[in-house]
Amino acid sequence: MSGTAPAIELKGISKAFGPVQANKDISIRVMPGTIHGIIGENGAGKSTLMSILYGFYKADKGEVFINGTKTEIPDSQAAIAAGIGMVFQHFKLVENFTVVENVILGAEDGAMLTPSIAKARKSLKQLAEEYELNVDPDAKIEDLSVGHQQRVEILKALYRQADILILDEPTGVLTPAEADHLFRILDNLRNEGKTIILITHKLREIMEYTDTVSVMRQGEMTATVKTAETSPEQLAELMVGRKVLLRVDKKPAAPGDVVLSVKDLKVTDGAGVERVKGISFDIRAGEIYGIAGVAGNGQSELMEVLGGMRTGTGTISLNGEPVDLTGKYSDGQSRRARGISHVPEDRHDEGLILDYTAWENTIFGYHRDPKWSSGPLMNNAAIIQEAEAKMQRFDVRPPIPTLKAKSFSGGNQQKIVLAREIEKNPDLLLVGQPTRGVDIGAIEFIHQEIIRLRDEGKAILLVSVELDEIRSLSDRIAVMFDGKIMGERDPETTDERELGLMMAGISEEPDKPAWKAVEENLEAVEHGEAPKHG
Amino acid sequence: MDKMPAWADVVLIPIISLILAGILSTLVILAIGENPLEAYKLMIEGALMRSAGWGYTLYYATNFMFTGLAVSVAFHARMFNIGGEGQAMLGGLGVALACLFIPWPHWSLAILGSSIGAALFGAAWALIPAYLQAKRGSHIVITTIMFNFIAAALLNYLLVGLLKPAGAMDPATAKFPEPTHLPTFQDMFATAETPLFRGAPANVSFFLALLACLLVWLLIWRTKLGYEIRAFGYSQSGAKYAGISGVKTIIIAMLISGGLAGMMAVNTTQGEAERLILNMTEGAGFIGIAVALMGRNHPFGVLLAAILFGFLYQGGAELALWTSIPRELIVVIQALVILFTGALDNMVRMPLEKLFLALRKKEA
Numbered sequence: 001m002s003g004t005a006p007a008i009e010l011k012g013i014s015k016a017f018g019p020v021q022a023n024k025d026i027s028i029r030v031m032p033g034t035i036h037g038i039i040g041e042n043g044a045g046k047s048t049l050m051s052i053l054y055g056f057y058k059a060d061k062g063e064v065f066i067n068g069t070k071t072e073i074p075d076s077q078a079a080i081a082a083g084i085g086m087v088f089q090h091f092k093l094v095e096n097f098t099v100v101e102n103v104i105l106g107a108e109d110g111a112m113l114t115p116s117i118a119k120a121r122k123s124l125k126q127l128a129e130e131y132e133l134n135v136d137p138d139a140k141i142e143d144l145s146v147g148h149q150q151r152v153e154i155l156k157a158l159y160r161q162a163d164i165l166i167l168d169e170p171t172g173v174l175t176p177a178e179a180d181h182l183f184r185i186l187d188n189l190r191n192e193g194k195t196i197i198l199i200t201h202k203l204r205e206i207m208e209y210t211d212t213v214s215v216m217r218q219g220e221m222t223a224t225v226k227t228a229e230t231s232p233e234q235l236a237e238l239m240v241g242r243k244v245l246l247r248v249d250k251k252p253a254a255p256g257d258v259v260l261s262v263k264d265l266k267v268t269d270g271a272g273v274e275r276v277k278g279i280s281f282d283i284r285a286g287e288i289y290g291i292a293g294v295a296g297n298g299q300s301e302l303m304e305v306l307g308g309m310r311t312g313t314g315t316i317s318l319n320g321e322p323v324d325l326t327g328k329y330s331d332g333q334s335r336r337a338r339g340i341s342h343v344p345e346d347r348h349d350e351g352l353i354l355d356y357t358a359w360e361n362t363i364f365g366y367h368r369d370p371k372w373s374s375g376p377l378m379n380n381a382a383i384i385q386e387a388e389a390k391m392q393r394f395d396v397r398p399p400i401p402t403l404k405a406k407s408f409s410g411g412n413q414q415k416i417v418l419a420r421e422i423e424k425n426p427d428l429l430l431v432g433q434p435t436r437g438v439d440i441g442a443i444e445f446i447h448q449e450i451i452r453l454r455d456e457g458k459a460i461l462l463v464s465v466e467l468d469e470i471r472s473l474s475d476r477i478a479v480m481f482d483g484k485i486m487g488e489r490d491p492e493t494t495d496e497r498e499l500g501l502m503m504a505g506i507s508e509e510p511d512k513p514a515w516k517a518v519e520e521n522l523e524a525v526e527h528g529e530a531p532k533h534g
Numbered sequence: 535m536d537k538m539p540a541w542a543d544v545v546l547i548p549i550i551s552l553i554l555a556g557i558l559s560t561l562v563i564l565a566i567g568e569n570p571l572e573a574y575k576l577m578i579e580g581a582l583m584r585s586a587g588w589g590y591t592l593y594y595a596t597n598f599m600f601t602g603l604a605v606s607v608a609f610h611a612r613m614f615n616i617g618g619e620g621q622a623m624l625g626g627l628g629v630a631l632a633c634l635f636i637p638w639p640h641w642s643l644a645i646l647g648s649s650i651g652a653a654l655f656g657a658a659w660a661l662i663p664a665y666l667q668a669k670r671g672s673h674i675v676i677t678t679i680m681f682n683f684i685a686a687a688l689l690n691y692l693l694v695g696l697l698k699p700a701g702a703m704d705p706a707t708a709k710f711p712e713p714t715h716l717p718t719f720q721d722m723f724a725t726a727e728t729p730l731f732r733g734a735p736a737n738v739s740f741f742l743a744l745l746a747c748l749l750v751w752l753l754i755w756r757t758k759l760g761y762e763i764r765a766f767g768y769s770q771s772g773a774k775y776a777g778i779s780g781v782k783t784i785i786i787a788m789l790i791s792g793g794l795a796g797m798m799a800v801n802t803t804q805g806e807a808e809r810l811i812l813n814m815t816e817g818a819g820f821i822g823i824a825v826a827l828m829g830r831n832h833p834f835g836v837l838l839a840a841i842l843f844g845f846l847y848q849g850g851a852e853l854a855l856w857t858s859i860p861r862e863l864i865v866v867i868q869a870l871v872i873l874f875t876g877a878l879d880n881m882v883r884m885p886l887e888k889l890f891l892a893l894r895k896k897e898a
Contacts, residue, residue, distance in 0.1 A: 018891035309774050332777025342775070350775035355768045360761070365776035367761050377756045 005068030007032040007164055007195035008053070013062035015048055022048040024219045035186060035196045037206040037227070040216030041239055041439035042410050046199045050166050054086045055079040085157025087167045091149050093141045099152050100124060100137040103159050120159065127158055131188040147178035154185065165189065166197045171205060175294050176467060176500030183209045203232040204468070215239055240441045250451045253475040256285035259459035260428050265314035267301040275301040276312065277483035283428070288450065288460040290474025292467055294503055298483035299463045300345055303432050306461070307342035308335035319427060336365055341421035345432030345463065351417040352405045359387035359401035362420050394419035395445060411442025418446060422453055429453060432463045447473060467499060481505040538890035544835065548828055548875055550882050555874040559867045568859050580852025581845045589719050589734020595844030596736070596801045599743040601822025602840050603750050604795035606831040610754055611787035612767040617663060617678025618795040619819025620685030621656040625796025627689065628655030629803045630697065630810035633710040644714040648804050649742065649797055656796015657789040659685060664788030668781040693812055706811040716805045737805035746794060747833040763787050795819060827876035846871060
């Protein structure tokens with residue numbers, strides 16, 4: 001590669017936000033026609049670095065070279081002009097515009113729309129053929145699947161002549177099959193000489209799809225290596241700064257009596273849409289029942305009904321006793337009194353009050369427990385003392401109960417929630433996205449705690465969009481799609497491909513390549529037809 | 535990490551805001567050709583250098599403490615109760631009915647009865663907007679402000695008709711009977727040798743307001759109910775997760791808020807006027823918003839802010855009395871203080887936060 005200038009070269013980039021050094025003296029070179037991964041924990045400074053490259057932030061120090069030329073990028077217009085395109089984690093699309101309208105948005109030539117739409121339509125067709133980026137140009141964004149919306153974002157960048165494409169956690173919201181398709185697109189783009197920067201926290205994606213990888217930790221670039229010459233273990237160690245157990249150690253489950261029994265549960269949301277369409281399952285003591293699925297297929301609503309935050313119809317029984325689903329006789333607090341603990345999917349909005357101190361959060365939901373008050377007043381001293389002990393046991397850092405919840409890192413916040421819910425010694429633990437936005441070191445700890453609870457003979461319902469997590473923790477796996485359970489699988493005998501298909505709403509269809517079947521099915525959904533359930 | 539130390543947030547920002555308001559007021563006074571130093575001297579002497587001045591300052595402060603607490607309590611549940619004015623008017627009605635129609639033997643019992651009456655009527659006036667917000671999602675700001683107008687009209691109707699003694703010329707109730715009259719500061723503290731607080735309206739309800747500050751502090755930071763109110767205010771979805779009923783929390787917080795606003799009438803109606811008159815609130819319901827903002831919704835902050843605004847009210851009255859500075863200008867000065875301490879809070883906060891961050895960086 002000597003002789004070619006790197007597509008991107010960053011030299012000594014530093015950026016501080018107040019006392020926080022988000023980027024410290026970072027230098028990387030990305031050669032053209034490669035996929036370069038950037039991996040690191042939350043808060044390692046990946047996004048800051050890319051925001052500097054895209055002109056959202058100005059670096060305090062350092063230089064940017066694009067194709068060997070020193071380039072100033074004061075804003076995103078300049079980044080686009082320099083041939084940089086960015087696909088954000090949260091798409092920036094106008095929901096009620098069509099694909100072609102979104103693509104030309106901000107790149108219209110002239111006052112009249114018609115000529116630029118025609119031009120865009122032509123080039124969209126060409127791009128679609130070239131890179132397998134098929135999207136109906138006249139479909140409205142709100143009618144498209146998430147995977148297709150992401151393609152529109154990529155098309156937007158390519159339409160603006162981007163040669164360098166930055167993708168920020170692109171697979172977070174995709175099914176495995178959609179993710180596979182995305183990586184095929186990226187592969188095609190690379191073969192055409194485009195340069196791709198892939199920001200992710202998933203080791204597997206880095207190992208499978210990148211040519212080179214840079215690891216970031218606490219604002220510093222700890223290493224840049226050729227992907228072929230490294231291993232997941234080594235990358236994890238570079239990310240965290242110590243050896244990390246990537247596999248979950250657990251004994252086989254010893255299921256006991258049925259703790260939770262759900263029969264024909266239906267949930268309708270505020271807008272009148274049926275989110276859970278009649279599902280039934282049992283969970284026994286001493287087992288982890290994992291529910292896999294792409295976000296938005298009814299898992300959240302299921303958890304909320306069980307946790308007493310929503311109403312539903314059907315029957316649920318806990319240890320053989322019926323549980324009220326109408327909301328007339330029950331809420332989150334009465335569920336807790338029955339022995340159901342709930343680690344909600346969204347710890348920022350639900351599991352914690354971010355403006356409350358850690359100690360106030362350690363009784364959240366249990367604050368009416370007479371244990372915490374004497375007379376009309378709360379016994380703050382006792383709560384603080386207890387909180388300190390809990391925080392020690394769950395290794396919350398720093399173990400200072402008077403700090404506000406928002407000043408802890410994601411992993412430590414989650415530990416506060418887990419400490420509160422697990423320490424109540426529930427019969428049933430509902431856990432949603434236990435490791436979302438949590439650093440690798442804390443993931444290990446959280447997984448161990450969940451398994452420890454299982455081994456104590458508790459029933460656990462785990463909902464996660466991370467398939468790897470579901471597979472490594474669960475004793476039985478159910479896949480939810482479109483409000484229904486597509487089927488149950490044994491984690492020992494199933495594989496990612498099978499689960500991925502189920503997540504897309506298909507049971508086995510052996511002759512077709514997996515992605516093809518998924519494509520067809522998604523297209524069917526987009527056109528308002530009922531998905532085929534094989 | 536918090537961006538700056540707590541003391542800077544609580545003490546420094548209000549002081550800087552006040553200084554800014556002071557500078558602008560100085561310019562305004564200069565512009566109309568008066569001597570600002572003279573004016574400030576007059577305000578301070580009139581409001582703080584004589585015991586009678588304090589008697590007025592604390593009388594106003596009592597009103598602002600009640601209305602400020604009312605806004606704070608509601609605000610902890612993220613309810614913006616700007617209906618303090620109307621709730622106070624209804625509180626006045628509660629006081630009047632309690633004082634006129636129950637034969638109290640002694641003021642100490644009468645103040646209990648009138649407080650309950652004021653709180654109940656004020657709370658009832660807050661209940662309807664609270665219910666509409668909790669159950670129907672009608673915005674509390676809109677409904678409470680509308681209820682201010684309804685309260686004013688209702689009071690007008692009652693004072694011109696039903697409650698006006700036959701033959702009286704002004705729209706007011708009859709004078710309350712002698713045993714309900716509250717002891718003023720003059721009654722309590724002045725002796726024959728030291729004539730303190732002469733003629734000033736400050737009365738025993740000031741101590742009621744102090745008690746209210748303490749109780750609100752206990753309620754918000756030391757009880758389960760306060761915990762739930764604050765949790766609901768910070769995150770409604772969080773409250774739902776924890777099984778805290780939104781409807782219940784909104785309604786209870788608003789009832790307490792309305793009750794506190796209503797209790798202001800004990801001070802004005804029973805303590806000062808000794809009968810219910812039109813416009814007995816004199817805008818104190820709205821000043822309560824500024825007081826709560828400046829006091830950071832903390833009872834102690836509310837106490838200090840209430841005294842400050844009491845000073846501005848009394849000092850302003852002195853100015854109007856002794857100088858040719860027109861009354862409207864005093865309103866301008868008061869408005870500047872409200873503007874800087876309440877609305878323009880961030881203007882002072884942002885540079886200060888940057889300053890503290892820079893200082894911290896230097897240390898690190």
